[in-house]
Each structure stands twice: as C-alpha cells, then as structure tokens.
Amino acid sequence: MDIKNILSRTDAYLREYELEKARELLCSSLEAAQAENDRSAQLSFLNELAGFYRDTGDHANAVLCAERSQEILEEMGDSSSEGYVAAMLNLANAYRAAGRFEDSHRIYDRVYPAIHPYSGKYYPAYYNNLALLYEDEGDMKKAADTFLAAVGCLDPRDDDYERRLAITYTNIAACLAALSDTAKAREYADKALPYFEGLSPSDFHYSALLAAYGDILYREGEGDTAADFYEAALSEILIHMGHNGFYDTVARKLALCYGEKGRPVLTGMGLSKKYFHEFGRPVLDRNFPHLKGKMTTGLFGEGSECFRFDDALSRDHDFGPSFCIILDDDVSPDDKAALERAYSLLPPTYCGYTYSHGKNTGGRRGVMYLSEFIRRILGTLPETAEDFQLIPDEQLACATNGEVFGGASEAFMSMRRKLKARPLADRYAKLAAQLEMMSKHGEYNFPRMKERGDEVSAHISLTEFVSAAMRAAHLCADIYAPYSKWLYRSTMRHFPAFAPLVEECVKSDGGNIDEIITVVKDMCLHSGAADTAAPLAVMAEDLTESAQRVNICDKIIAIEWDMFDRTQNTGGRAFCQDDWDTFSKMRRSQYMCFDKALLESIWADFARAANEGRNMITEKYAYMMRTTAPEEYAAIASSLPGVDEEKAALIEAIVPIQVGWMEEFAKEYPSLADRARVIHTADDSPVNTSYETYLRGELSTWSTDSVALYGAMIVGIYREGGSLVKGIMLRSARLYGYMSLEEAAEKHKGTL
Secondary structure, X not given: XXXXXXXXXXXXXXXXXXXXXXXXXXXXHHHXXXXXXXXXXXXXXXHHHHHHHHHHOOHHHHHHHHHHHHHHHHHOOOOOOHHHHHHHHHHHHHHHHOOOHHHHHHHHHHHHHHHHHHOOOOHHHHHHHHHHHHHXXXXXXXXHHHHHHHHHHOOOOOOOHHHHHHHXXXXXXXXHHHOOOHHHHHHHXXXXXXXXXXXXXXXXXXXXXXXXXXXXXXXXXXXXXXXXXXXXXXXXXXXXXXXXXXXXXXXXXXXXXXXXXXXXXXXXHHHHHHHHHHHHXXXXXXXXXXHOOOEEXXXXXXXXXXXXXXXXXXXXXXXXXXXXXXXXXOOOHHHXXXXXXXXXXXXXXXXXXXXXXXXXXXXOOEEEEHHHHHHHHOOOOXXXXXXXXXXXXXXXXXXXXXXXXXXXXXHHHHHHHHHHOOOHHHHHHHHHHHHHHHHHXXXXXXXXXXXXXXXXXXXXXXXXXXXXXXXXXXXXXXXXXXXHHHHHHHHHHHOOOOHHHHHHHHHOOOOOHHHHHHHHHHHHHHOOOOOOOOOHHHHHHHXXXXXXXXXXXXXXXXXXXXXHHOOOOOOOOOHHHHOHHHHHHHHHHHHOOOOHHHHHHHHHHHHHHHHHOOOHHHHHHHHHHHHXXXXXXXXXXXXXXXXXXXXXXXXXXXXXXXXXXHHHHHHHOHHHHOOOOOOOHHHOEOOXXXXXXHHHHHHHHOOHHHHHHHHHHHHHHHHOOOOHHHHHHHHHHHHOOOOOHHHHHHHOOOOO
16 A cells, blocks of 8 residues: 555645545545554554544544544554654543543653654654643643743754744743743744745644734734734644634634624725735735736726626625735746736635635636736727727726735736726717717606606616616716616715716606706806717717817827827927827817818828828927017928918918917906916017917928818808817817806906
C-alpha cells in the first residue's frame, strides 16, 4: 500500500478544503489496511484520522482512532518507538479536545520519558499540546509558560520551523490576551502574522491568530474592530475544520462584540469591500506583486450591489462575499490561471453570507481579462457617437459603476474615462428619443386611452411616460440610467426633488403629467440641450438635428485641437495649448450656432487641409499677424495660401456686422465683454489680438464655399434682428453652468 501517496492526496484535499473527500479517502484506506493486516498503514491512517476528527469537532471518533493506535502498538510490543510517541501525543491531544483532562494528563505523564531518546524531536509537540491542555483548563499563565518552553525546543534547521514558530507565537498571544496583557500579546501576534497573512491556500492555524487579534482588541475596548477579526476567523474555521467547538467559541465572542444590536446588515458593496481587504488584498500583495499596475480590484458590473441599490430582496444571486479582479489583456494566461486558483481558495462564507465562487455567477465575479469584462457588458468598446448610440445606457451604467478597492490599472481607468465622457451627440440623440416618448405617451396616448375607458392601455402609457421622464432627467445630467427596476431608485438618489413628482404621477393616475413635462423641459434648458421650452415633440426634433450637428462639431474640434497642439509659437508653447476643457467649450459654443450645411463644409476644409499636410490653426494665427506683427507677417506671407478676391470681399462684408454685434454685446454685458478680447483691429498689439482680427484670420482659412455659407447665415440672422455673438456667448455661459447671460454677468460683475 502506497501510504505516502494516500497521505499526499489527503493533504491535497485539505488544501482545497474538501473535508469530506479527505475523510472518505482516509476511512477507505484504513479499511483496506485492516483487510491486508498492514499495521504500519493502519497506524498512519489512524493518526491522521484522529487529528482530522479532533479538528473538525468529532471528539468521540478522534478518541477511538487514537486509542486504537495505542492498542496496535501495544499488540506489537512497541511501547518505545517514535510511532509510539507520536500515537501517545495524539491520544493525549484527543482526550484534551474531548474534555477528558485527567486522561490527557495521564497520557502526557506516560509519554514524557519516551521522548528523550529521540534527541528532543518531540518536545515541541509535547509542550505545545500540554500547553493547550492548561489553556483548556483555564490556567493561562501556565499555558503561556509552557508554550514558551515549546519555542525553546524548536530547531531552526527543521523545514517546518517557521510555521511551527508562528503557530506557537499565536498560542502565546491568545494566552496573554486572556491574561489581559494585550501589549505583550500583540507583540507575539505581530510576529506570527507575516507567516500566515496572504498564504494561498491559507493555513488553518490562521483562524487562531485572527481570533487572538479579536481577543486583544476586545479587551482593549475596540469591540467593532475585534468583530472584524472574529468574522474573518469564523470564515477560516469553516473552510478548514467545519462547524466545530472552536467555531462556537469564536461565535460567542463575536456575539459579545455586537451585543443586543446583533450582527449588522451590510450592503453588498460594503460586504465585498471588507471581504477584499480581509482576504483578497493580503493574497494579492503576497503572491502577485508583479501584477501591480496590471490588475484592477473592486466590484463592478451587473447586480444591484454594484449600484448600491441592493436590499434584502436582491440577495438571491450575486450578493455575497466576492469581488472582481480585472486583468489587463497582456497579463499571461499562466498568471490568470494562478489568480483564478487563488481566488477559488478564498473563504466562500464571511459575515454570515455565502457566495459560490465561479458557480452560476455568469462570470460576473472573480478573475477576468478587461476585454472579457467589456465584451460581456458592452459587446465592444464604443469609439464614436454612433457606437455609443448602439449601446443602451443601462449597459453603459454597468460598465462605469461600482468602486475600486485596491488599485486600478491605467488600461481600466482609460476605459472608464472614455465611457464616462460620452459624446454629446449620443446624449442629445437619446434625450430626443425620450422626449418623443414622453410626448407620445404622456401628451397623446394616455389622455386618449383614459377618454376611451381603456384603463390597462392608459396604465401602460403612464408607465412609459414616467420611465421616459426619469431617463430624460438622467440624460440631462449626463448620468447613465440603470435598468428599469432600479430607475426610480436612481432618480431618488440623483434627483431628490423630482422623484416625488414621479411617485405622485403614478399614485394620482397621471394627475401631474403637465408638471413633470415642465420640470423636464427646465432640465433640458439648464443642461444646455435646448434653447427654448418648446413643445416636447419640437424639442425632440431640434435635439435630433442638434445631435447630427454635434457629431460634426466633435470631428471639427478634434482635428482643430490636434492642429492647435502642433502649432509653434515664437514665444514657446502657450498655456492654452494644454487646456482642452476651455478650448472645447469655446469652439463648441461657436460651432453649435452654425447650421448643418456650414458645419459639413468647414469639416471638409479641415479634412482637406490635413490631407494636404496643412495646419489651418497655424495659418489662422499667421493671417492675424498682418496687424499684430506686420514685419514678421511680411516674412511669411508668401508661404500662406492666397485669399481670392471673392472670399476677401465676403470676409469684409461679414466682419463689420459681427463687430457691430460685439459692440452691442459689450454695452449690454460689460462684465462679460471685459473678459473677452478687445474688439477692434485698431487696438491690436503683439500680445493682444482683437475680436475683429481673430475673426478675419479664421475666415481666411476657410474655403470660399464655407465663407459664402457663413455669410448667408450672418445675413439671415441680421435680417431677423438677431445676434450671432449673443448666441455664441449664451451657449458658452450655459456650458459653464449659467442659465442666462444675465446670470453669468451678475456672477462676474466687478471681478476684473
């Protein structure tokens, strides 16, 4: 019989926390050894079973196995061999665990003389087990002294020296804590911690160390912190030994920490975060330091707990002690497999909750590549506004929710930044769809169904209406709305003044539909998505058209920014070349006042220039130098694209109109005009370019077709008594959070 192989397989089962498989293997092997009358094998399996039953709390069977080992040795006439010493120590320990203290002392007295011939090899085990007996009897001082004697007997040359030392330090800490010598107890606990913390698989003695820390903190009056250690100890006891006497002891101590309040109810996010820091982080820090910066740990994705919306009714699937480890795609498959194994060996139960790692969880927890995370939730990572529009907001919400627990890779954070900075065109298009739904179901279908007496259809329309209203609110605030079942909860969180109106609408059977429509229109105005509170259907049409224009704007601004970034200034790089936020707001304020045909023409100008290797931004600033730096301009004028007569004439017809509008704006809003450029070319200087000169320079870079379209737009606005300048300034103010030019002017009054 291959005893070594069987014991090795048993150890493997125990490392995987497969307690029943380990017991079955030992029992079947013992039966086979008995059938073969192989006493040596019987002794090996009986000793293993005695320890197994003792640790798992089956004390009757532990004693039976240990006594049978002693009987076999006596039958063999072997009462002085190493096997006899080991069996007697096992028997004494079994008696001790079973509460038969007198029998345990009797065996220790009998075995002590037999230890010496083996050069003290068994003294550490003798003193350790005897100390446990003193501890169970309540003599903590004698137990601590005996544990110290065990430390003195340990041989540093032994392969298992560090483990045995850590176990003994743990036992000493527990005794000293019971004696209220918490300072000294902490010293010994801290000595043991480096060996146990982060081991994968964990050592079952780690539970004793965690419980010892709990004892120390409880006696120091830190009951809440002590509870955390007791909770972790219970998790470790369960996976290694099952529900035994030690578990009950620690559970009683935990109950004292919680008192009458009982175990607190944790949110899914709170539970996962505590679990990660207790078990996940130590394992990752110890075993996978080379992956730091290549993995992201936290809780993200599907599941109400990822949104912090979970309650007692939502704990039927993903809820439980678990977290995500999201790896960059260049992490090797071997490292991923090692992480998956380490994750699978974490305790499945913590703080009273159990989670089945990797079973029926749809791959939503545990180890995954970033590409797998993206593919599961989004299908593919969107790049353009059109891509975003193909992905429902609830899926984008799942990809951007949650919390990072222990660090995030740049690849993960880059993905999140990209998703959170969704294109404005996508937001406008989706908002237009929701406004259209509100109009269709709230203004048309609902009252018509009520009039017909069709209550079922009316109820359906009202549901569609309030759902669209809540999604519109999220879109106005640029917040990804979650799945329908959490939509109202999200509305309560983000729009506390709006949520009661939604609830009232449902309870009053649509009694305040008009009020909700008014509020949503105001949200659209405040967000800059609309210029006027037109009827919902008209606003939807306008937003659809705006989405198309924004999409073109984004393309123009992106290529402009690239050209701006590459523009060389004689005085070195300007600070504004690193200020994307201001640049994008200023350019969007202008372009969103243009019609679609003009934007398409300007985009064609930039695309053509890029293909030709020209930088239109550099050219724009060069044209301005005609009045800001005439001598330098003269040196470069021949290298600039020429401005034909038709375009020049158009420019000179346009500029006076816009300068006039700027003059009017400056009179009406002086506090805002003071923050802008000087108006007239006559006021140009090398460090201050006027509005007039800037406009002339910019128009000079456009094609004649674009300038002609622009001119037609200017004439149309002028004839209607409007002002393009005022429109651009209003859009700019709204991008900075102001509802009106008056509000912005008042805010900046006297600031310059």
